[in-house]
Structure formats: C-alpha cells, structure tokens
Amino acid sequence: xxxxxxxxxxxxxxxxxxxxxxxxxxxxxxxxxxxxxxxxxxxxxxxxxxxxxxxxxxxxxxxxxxxxxxxxxxxxxxxxxxxxxxxxxxxxxxxxxxxxxxxxxxxxxxxxxxxxxxxxxxxxxxxxxxxxxxxxxxxxxxxxxxxxxxxxxxxxxxx
Numbered sequence: 001x002x003x004x005x006x007x008x009x010x011x012x013x014x015x016x017x018x019x020x021x022x023x024x025x026x027x028x029x030x031x032x033x034x035x036x037x038x039x040x041x042x043x044x045x046x047x048x049x050x051x052x053x054x055x056x057x058x059x060x061x062x063x064x065x066x067x068x069x070x071x072x073x074x075x076x077x078x079x080x081x082x083x084x085x086x087x088x089x090x091x092x093x094x095x096x097x098x099x100x101x102x103x104x105x106x107x108x109x110x111x112x113x114x115x116x117x118x119x120x121x122x123x124x125x126x127x128x129x130x131x132x133x134x135x136x137x138x139x140x141x142x143x144x145x146x147x148x149x150x151x152x153x154x155x156x157x158x159x
Contacts, residue, residue: 002158004091006053010044013147022100022107022148023114023131024076024121029105033148036065040075042100042131045150046118047075047082049096053156054086076121083122091156095128098152103145107133 018032021040033039047059056062062085063070063078070078083093096118100107111131119129136142142149 003094004053004055004156004158006049006051006154006156008045008048008050008052008059008152008154009149010041010048010059010151011141011147011149012039012041012044013141014145020105021075022110022150024079024117025110025113027105027110037063037070037073037078038075041148042098042114042150042152043075043079043118045152046096046098046154047078049098049152049154050082050086050093050156053154054089054091056085056089076117079118079121086156090158092158093122093124093128094155094157095130096122096124096152096154097130098132098150100131100133101136101142101149101151102133103135103138103143107131 012033012035014031015034020027020029020032021038023042114131115129119126
C-alpha cells in the first residue's frame with residue numbers, strides 16, 4: 001500500500017456585504033470573507049491538502065481565480081471535484097485533520113455540521129473528517145479580526 005500526506009493552508013480577509021461560508025456551511029456573522037469564490041477558507045485549505053498529496057498541484061491550478069466559471073462558486077463543488085480527481089488516480093482519503101484560526105465568530109457550535117457536510121461531499125466517514133478551531137489570542141491579522149486562516153493535513157492511500 002502506498003500512502004501520501006498533503007498539507008494545505010489558506011487565508012481570506014473579512015469584507016462587508018459578503019456571507020460567511022466555512023466548512024461548507026453558512027455562519028451568521030456581520031461580515032463574510034473576500035474571494036473569487038464563496039471564499040470558504042477551510043474548504044480551500046482541505047482542497048490544497050488533497051491535491052498536494054496526490055501530486056496534483058494546488059487549488060489555483062484547477063480552479064483559477066481569473067476564470068469566471070468559478071466566480072462566487074460554492075466551494076463544496078470544488079471539494080467534490082478534488083475528491084473525484086484523486087479517485088481517478090486510485091487514491092482514497094484515509095483521514096483529514098483541519099484547523100480554523102479565527103478570533104470571531106466562535107466556531108465550536110458549527111464544527112459538527114461542518115464535519116458532516118464535508119464528509120458527505122467527499123463520501124468519507126464523519127470520523128475521518130476532523131475540524132478544530134483556535135484563536136490567535138488577539139495577535140496578528142486573525143487576532144485583529146481582519147480575516148480567517150485555515151490549515152489542513154490529509155492522508156491518502158493507494159493499493
């Protein structure tokens with residue numbers, strides 16, 4: 001059996017007049033994240049981890065931010081496509097471990113739904129999709145509530 005590990009990281013700044021989408025769900029907040037798509041920073045980090053582990057480059061290669069086909073797209077569509085791309089290469093997701101870095105809003109109440117939604121999109125067990133959250137103790141752009149960052153690690157296997 002061959003195993004591969006990938007990591008992903010993404011950052012988006014807050015912007016007024018945008019909805020906040022994280023982990024495939026809409027979260028009520030006074031601002032959303034700025035981006036070409038729905039700016040779901042968590043899904044973007046997970047996509048990069050999945051693609052990297054399978055040696056398929058990164059999210060920008062497959063879904064460029066200068067392509068209007070992806071303007072305001074639901075990032076769950078991108079996540080599903082990433083899952084399909086690795087399956088075409090014979091890989092299976094063993095587990096995903098991710099973390100959201102946000103001073104606000106509070107993530108804990110939303111984590112179970114995020115895990116359920118993303119696991120469903122990828123066709124994996126919920127126990128194989130971990131989402132954690134932390135603040136940065138008021139340090140840096142996250143601590144100043146200027147944006148949100150996310151990182152992810154994925155383990156793929158191939159018979």
